[in-house]
Structures are given as C-alpha cells and as structure tokens.
Amino acid sequence: MTIVAADLKKMTMVQAITDAMKTMMREDDSVLVLGEDVGVNGGVFRATDGLFEEFGEDRVIDTPLAESGIIGTSVGLAVNGYKPICEMQFFGFIYPAFNQIMTHATRMRQRSLGRYTVPMVIRAPYGAGVKAPEIHSDSVEALFTHVPGLKVVTPSNAYDAKGLLIASIEDPDPVLFIEPMRCYRTGRLEVPEEKYSIEIGRAAKVKEGSDVTIFTWGAMVQDTMKAVKKWETENSSSCEIIDLRTLYPLDKKAIQQSVEKTGRVVVVHEAPETGGVSGEIISLINDVAFFYLKAPVQKVTGFDTPVPVYSLEKDYLPSQAKIAEAIGRALQY
Structure with a gap:
C-alpha cells in the first residue's frame, strides 16, 4: 500500500490504539473488547472511547472487577471463534489473571494438539512516571517473557502502537500488549488512517x-x-x-x-x-x-x-x- 499525505493523521499513542481496535472491529465481527469500564466510560485512559457507541454492548463488554474472569471468559471466546481484546486497567492488576494466562491461554494449542488456538490480546498500561498509586505503575514484563506460548509486545510511539496492535489482533496465539502510560499523550505522530501492521518480533x-x-x-x-x-x-x-x-x-x-x-x-x-x-x-x-x-x-x-x-x-x-x-x-x- 502506498501512503500519501492525505491518508495520514497526527495521533497520540492512545488515539492510535483506539484507531487500531476500531479498524479491526469494523473489518471483523469476531473482534470483541472486554474489560473494566471499557464500555460507557471508554476506559480509564479513554483507549476504548467511542467503541461502545459504534459497536454496542455485545461487542464492547463492561466486565466485573475480576481479572481472572476477564481472561478466563476470553479464553473460552477465543477457542470458539472470537478474537477478544482484554483490557487490564493497569499492568499491576494482572496478577489475579496469571493463572488463566499461564495454565490455559498459553497452553491450549499444545493441549489440543493444534486443534484449538487462543487468538486473544491482553492490553495493559504499565510503567511509572504518571503519579499513580501503589500497584498501578508496575513494570513486570519479564514475568511474562518466561511463559512459553505468549508473545510480549510494547510500542513506544503512536505509529508502532497501531501497527503492532493490529498484528497482535490478527495473531493466532495470545499476545500481551503492554502500553507505556507515559507515552499515551506525550506527543503526536503521523499515522496512516488505513489498516497496516508491523511484524511482531522485529525491532x-x-x-x-x-x-x-x-x-x-x-x-x-x-x-x-x-x-x-x-x-x-x-x-x-x-x-x-x-x-x-x-x-x-x-x-x-x-x-x-x-x-x-x-x-x-x-x-x-x-x-x-x-x-x-x-x-x-x-x-x-x-x-x-x-x-x-x-x-x-x-x-x-x-x-x-x-x-x-x-x-x-x-x-x-x-x-x-x-x-x-x-x-x-x-x-x-
């Protein structure tokens, strides 16, 4: 695809993340969003802002405050043909969900001898520097790079954020997509309004x-x-x-x-x-x-x-x- 100036729009990282989800939800009805306050409120950082109004409560789902339940439900959705995008409000809130990630999401392909895969994305804002309370600023990516079957992706700018998130949504296996909170609104880059992806595993x-x-x-x-x-x-x-x-x-x-x-x-x-x-x-x-x-x-x-x-x-x-x-x-x- 050739991108011309008219196809570009200056976005913050959080806007690019929203745009990636919107792009994929428009293209593929199996893409869903789940998480705490992701619907009517548009997420704690407004990363899901506008999705509820466009796609409705059946595809943008406000969940209880239960991270283990969010991931467990998403595993079930994923093996039944859906592509859930789960939001952990903060990376430090992911610990109750570790069991579901470790014992089910990442093992389903092997457990079923390839019959089932778990095409799900777990989005999690992370990192210090935004004056958040305890447990909100953890940077524990190393815990998850030791989990076979799970890709761990983290963008540093708006352009990469959209392309990497689209690639993560299209991946047939689970992806942990951690988003540095300090980068959400620290600047704008020109981002293609069309769909594009950036290969996972490429620096x-x-x-x-x-x-x-x-x-x-x-x-x-x-x-x-x-x-x-x-x-x-x-x-x-x-x-x-x-x-x-x-x-x-x-x-x-x-x-x-x-x-x-x-x-x-x-x-x-x-x-x-x-x-x-x-x-x-x-x-x-x-x-x-x-x-x-x-x-x-x-x-x-x-x-x-x-x-x-x-x-x-x-x-x-x-x-x-x-x-x-x-x-x-x-x-x-």
Whole structure:
C-alpha cells in the first residue's frame, strides 16, 4: 500500500490504539473488547472511547472487577471463534489473571494438539512516571517473557502502537500488549488512517550510530533519545538506539548485527534489575556476538523494589544522567 499525505493523521499513542481496535472491529465481527469500564466510560485512559457507541454492548463488554474472569471468559471466546481484546486497567492488576494466562491461554494449542488456538490480546498500561498509586505503575514484563506460548509486545510511539496492535489482533496465539502510560499523550505522530501492521518480533533502529548500541523499549526509548542527544553534543562518539518493540520473541538478528557493528552495549529498562529482560539480552549477546564486544555490557534499570510513591518516582526511574553515565562506562572501558 502506498501512503500519501492525505491518508495520514497526527495521533497520540492512545488515539492510535483506539484507531487500531476500531479498524479491526469494523473489518471483523469476531473482534470483541472486554474489560473494566471499557464500555460507557471508554476506559480509564479513554483507549476504548467511542467503541461502545459504534459497536454496542455485545461487542464492547463492561466486565466485573475480576481479572481472572476477564481472561478466563476470553479464553473460552477465543477457542470458539472470537478474537477478544482484554483490557487490564493497569499492568499491576494482572496478577489475579496469571493463572488463566499461564495454565490455559498459553497452553491450549499444545493441549489440543493444534486443534484449538487462543487468538486473544491482553492490553495493559504499565510503567511509572504518571503519579499513580501503589500497584498501578508496575513494570513486570519479564514475568511474562518466561511463559512459553505468549508473545510480549510494547510500542513506544503512536505509529508502532497501531501497527503492532493490529498484528497482535490478527495473531493466532495470545499476545500481551503492554502500553507505556507515559507515552499515551506525550506527543503526536503521523499515522496512516488505513489498516497496516508491523511484524511482531522485529525491532526498530530509531537512531543510527557506530560506537555504542543502546537496547531499550517503551517509555525508555524517549528518555534514551534525549540522553543520547545531549551526550552527542558534548562528546564525539556516536550512539545507535534499537527499540526492541517485542520482548518475546526477541529480534536476535537485529541484536547481533548491531553488537557486531558497535562492539559496545547498554541496555535500558525501568523494570527491576534482577531477572529483568536485560539479562536475556546479555545472554543472547554472549551466545552470538561475544567476540565482538569491546567492553562489558552496561545496564541501566529500576531498583529491586516496588515502584515507590509518586514523590520518589523520578529517583526510581532510570534518568538521562544514568543513561549517559552508562554510555561513558562502555566507551571508556
């Protein structure tokens, strides 16, 4: 498809997410939306705004406050020909649903020897920096990258959000689609109004560089871009930034190629350090590009604590200064 200027519309990330769901619901009557307050109220972040009015209560379903019930019901719908999009109001609310995800949604294909699949999407806003109460700001994506049968996708901008969500809805297996809350309304990008998709499992090179690679995702992409811009104005080195976009499966080829090119690596994520996705990235680098490394891989992460009260959030999150320090360590080794 050739996109012309008239086909583009400037959208925030949350508007692009809404547009993706609307696009798929118009095309396919089997696509449903379920969640707490997703109907009349349009969702806590208004991501489902307008869907209830257009598609009605049979396809935009307000559920009880029961995450396990939302996922369990959606598994049943999915194996019977529907494509449910489940909204967890916040990622930290997903824990009661973990049993349904782990024991049913992700195992149905294997359990039924391929007779049934579970084409469902679980949407969940995540991440700190919006002054939310306890449990609302968790970044626990690593818990789910360890679950076989579940893809884990996270966009960092409006264009990717629409394309990745459409690809997730069309995927025959369950996809966890986590949305960085800080990015919902922090800027607008030109997004095609037509349907398009972005391949799950394909990273994006958001900045070309030659001296050090920074792997990151979600809201940390914006922070990394700002840190690198300041770093490069004060130093002669060049940084490459890779937005992984999919945390499972990782884009192994993109990771390998960039490491072989620069020889130095920084991984940035806001989740706690221990057991984080950064460890899997480093393990992969050791497997496929160890002899290209010129320095130990550097990590910039959150702390091994729950996300603190909002007055301390800025101290918890990886800062631009910490990212710059890690770049310096990698280059000066």
